[in-house]
Every structure is written in structure tokens, then in C-alpha cells.
Amino acid sequence: xxxxxxxxxxxxxxxxxxxxxxxxxxxxxxxxxxxxxxxxxxxxxxxxxxxxxxxxxxxxxxxxxxxxxxxxxxxxxxxxxxxxxxxxxxxxxxxxxxxxxxxxxxxxxxxxxxxxxxxxxxxxxxxxxxxxxxxxxxxxxxxxxxxxxxxxxxxxxxxxxxxxxxxxxxxxxxxxxxxxxxxxxxxxxxxxxxxxxxxxxxxxxxxxxxxxxxxxxxxxxxxxxxxxxxxxxxxxxxxxxxx
Ligand SMILES: Nc1ncnc2c1ncn2[C@@H]1O[C@H](COP(=O)(O)OP(=O)(O)O)[C@@H](O)[C@H]1O
Ligand SMILES: [Mg+2]
Numbered sequence: 499x500x501x502x503x504x505x506x507x508x509x510x511x512x513x514x515x516x517x518x519x520x521x522x523x524x525x526x527x528x529x530x531x532x533x534x535x536x537x538x539x540x541x542x543x544x545x546x547x548x549x550x551x552x553x554x555x556x557x558x559x560x561x562x563x564x565x566x567x568x569x570x571x572x573x574x575x576x577x578x579x580x581x582x583x584x585x586x587x588x589x590x591x592x593x594x595x596x597x598x599x600x601x602x603x604x605x606x607x608x609x610x611x612x613x614x615x616x617x618x619x620x621x622x623x624x625x626x627x628x629x630x631x632x633x634x635x636x637x638x639x640x641x642x643x644x645x646x647x648x649x650x651x652x653x654x655x656x657x658x659x660x661x662x663x664x665x666x667x668x669x670x671x672x673x674x675x676x677x678x679x680x681x682x683x684x685x686x687x688x689x690x691x692x693x694x695x696x697x698x699x700x701x702x703x704x705x706x707x708x709x710x711x712x713x714x715x716x717x718x719x720x721x722x723x724x725x726x727x728x729x730x731x732x733x734x735x736x737x738x739x740x741x
Contacts, residue, residue, distance in 0.1 A: 501560070502527045502689050503548060503580075503658055508557035510543055517543045519713040520557070525658065525691055530684040532700035532721075533693045535710035536736060541693045544710065545660050548691065549580040561658075578606075581656030585663045587647035589635040595622065596631040599650045607654070621649035625679045641672030645679055652683075659683065661692040677703075697740055701725055709733045 501524035510518040517540045525531050533541050546552035548559060550566055550573055559566040566576050589598045596618045603614035622628050625645040627638075635643050644664060651659065661680065665673045677699050684690055684703045694700060700707050700721060707724040709717045709732075717730045725741075728734045 500527055501525065502562060503691070504560040505544075505548065506558045506560070508544070508547055508554045508559070510540075510547060510552065510554050517713050518547065518554070521710075521713070521715045522557075523708060523715055523718065525689060526705075527689055528687045529705045530688075530690045530692060530703055532704035532707045533691060533710060534695070534697070534700060534707060534724075534736070535716075539710040540713040541710050542662050545582070545662050545691065545693055548660060549577055549582055551582075578654065579657045581651035581654060581659045583644070583648055583651055583659065583661045583664045585667045587643045589643055589646055589650075591634060591636050593634075594632050595627070595635055595638070595646050598635060598646060599653050602650070603653060617653050618649070621653045622646070624652065624682075625649045626675070639672055640668045641675045644668065644676050648676075648679055648683075658689045658691070661690065661694070663693055663695065665694070665696060695740065697725070697737075709736065711736070 503525040506522050507520045508518050509520055521544060535541055543552060547554045550559065554567065561576050561579060564571060564576060566573065596615065599618035599621060600614035603609045603617060604611060619628060619631060622631055625648055627642060627645055630638060630642065635646060665676050668676065677696060681703045704721050706718060707721050708715055709724065709730065711732045717724065717733050725737065728737055
């Protein structure tokens with residue numbers, strides 16, 4: 499499999515705090531990579547460096563054949579190829595669910611209203627929310643709102659999706675519907691990097707799991723390897739706390 503997104507020896511500090519230390523990892527086309535690890539280990543910073551919301555101090559990020567850390571790289575074009583879903587979904591409360599999705603299609607992609615509407619409805623159908631198109635987001639549960647946020651991201655036709663603890667802010671009973679949408683996406687061949695505390699999801703949906711600890715990518719492997727034969731002592735310790 500070829501790498502769609504690749505980081506090489508990525509380092510990032512905030513002041514004297516080294517948050518990422520020479521992290522190298524690749525995301526292969528069609529792969530789901532789950533990133534696990536204790537709070538503060540650098541998982542969010544890694545994702546933010548992947549779509550250049552954050553600029554690394556050293557190291558390189560590649561998207562396909564494009565070196566994003568090249569000062570001449572067209573970052574807006576690159577970011578349009580990468581979708582990101584955060585813990586907080588940030589939907590516009592005064593717009594309908596449909597408009598939350600279609601607005602970027604008309605304003606950023608220059609589509610006409612009808613075309614954008616069609617795509618929004620299709621994406622809502624994919625996340626199981628076709629019936630909610632005309633509602634305000636505030637009428638929806640947190641889990642439904644997060645699925646709208648996923649649909650909004652998918653509507654831009656990204657090549658890669660990054661998820662940063664997409665289910666962490668949700669009530670437990672709302673988590674599974676969001677994870678089901680993410681599993682469907684993974685099974686459908688989307689290339690995904692997923693920071694998650696949901697070990698069941700990582701075991702089932704990930705092709706590979708990466709363990710971050712103190713800014714280092716300490717271990718990476720198949721779910722079977724990571725959960726059943728963890729090598730790194732810190733990974734064993736982490737798993738004993740979360741499983
Ligand atoms: N913008 C920032 N300024 C200063 N410190 C930060 C910033 N973002 C993250 N950090 C620190 O970097 C470390 C790693 O953060 P983060 O990548 O969010 O970890 P994780 O997502 O694994 O919990 C933490 O100690 C955090 O406090
Ligand atoms: Mg984080």
C-alpha cells in the first residue's frame with residue numbers, strides 16, 4: 499500500500515516543552531490508523547501537524563507527492579483534501595442542518611444551491627440523518643450533531659479524514675452511533691487517522707494502532723499485536739489502565 503499522508507521526524511515544542519519528538523509515521527491509502535495514548539502525549543498536536551493547523555519545528559509532512567512543509571506548498575489546496583472532526587462539532591445554531599453542510603459547498607466550492615443541497619442530503623443519508631435536514635442543530639442530540647459534523651466534512655470530498663476524540667464529549671449512550679458511522683467509513687475504504695480512547699473501536703476498525711507516549715510514537719502495529727502482545731512497557735501499563 500502506498501502512503502497517502504506521511505510524516506518524517508516531526509518535532510514540535512511549545513517553549514521548553516517537547517510535545518513531538520521525531521515522530522515518523524505513514525497513513526496508507528484506505529487504511530484506518532487509530533492513535534492511542536495517555537492525555538498530553540501529543541496525539542492532538544500530531545493530528546494538527548498533519549493538516550498544518552500547527553507548523554512543526556522540524557521534520558516533513560507529505561500528502562501524496564506534495565511536501566506540505568515546503569514553504570512554497572499550496573496549503574489551502576492541501577487542507578481541502580483533508581477533513582477533520584473534533585471533539586466539539588461547532589455547528590451554526592441559526593442554520594438548518596442541511597445549510598450547515600451545504601454552506602461551504604456554495605461559498606467555498608462555488609456550487610449552485612441545488613447541487614449543494616443534493617450533496618448535503620446524500621451525506622446526511624450516509625450518516626443516518628436524512629430526516630433531520632430541515633431542523634436546527636440544537637434540536638439534535640450530541641451524537642446526532644457530531645454525525646452532522648462528519649457529514650459536513652465528507653461533503654467536501656476529502657481524501658483523508660482525521661478524527662480527534664470525536665466521541666469524547668458525548669454521553670456514553672450516544673457514542674455508539676457515531677462510532678458506527680466511523681466504522682462504515684473505514685469499511686468503505688476511507689483513509690482515516692483516528693485519535694480515540696475507544697479501545698473496542700480501535701480493535702475492530704483499525705488496520706493499525708499507534709501508541710503515543712511523551713511525544714514519541716512508542717509502538718505501532720496491528721490491533722492484535724498492540725492489544726494482545728504489547729511490547730513497550732508504557733503501552734502495557736496504559737492498556738492495563740484503560741481496558
Ligand atoms: N498551543 C499550545 N501551547 C502550549 N502547550 C500546548 C499547546 N497545545 C498543546 N500543548 C501541550 O502539549 C502537550 C501535548 O498536548 P496534546 O497534543 O493536546 O496531547 P494529547 O492530545 O495527547 O492529550 C500537553 O502537555 C499540552 O499541554
Ligand atoms: Mg488531544
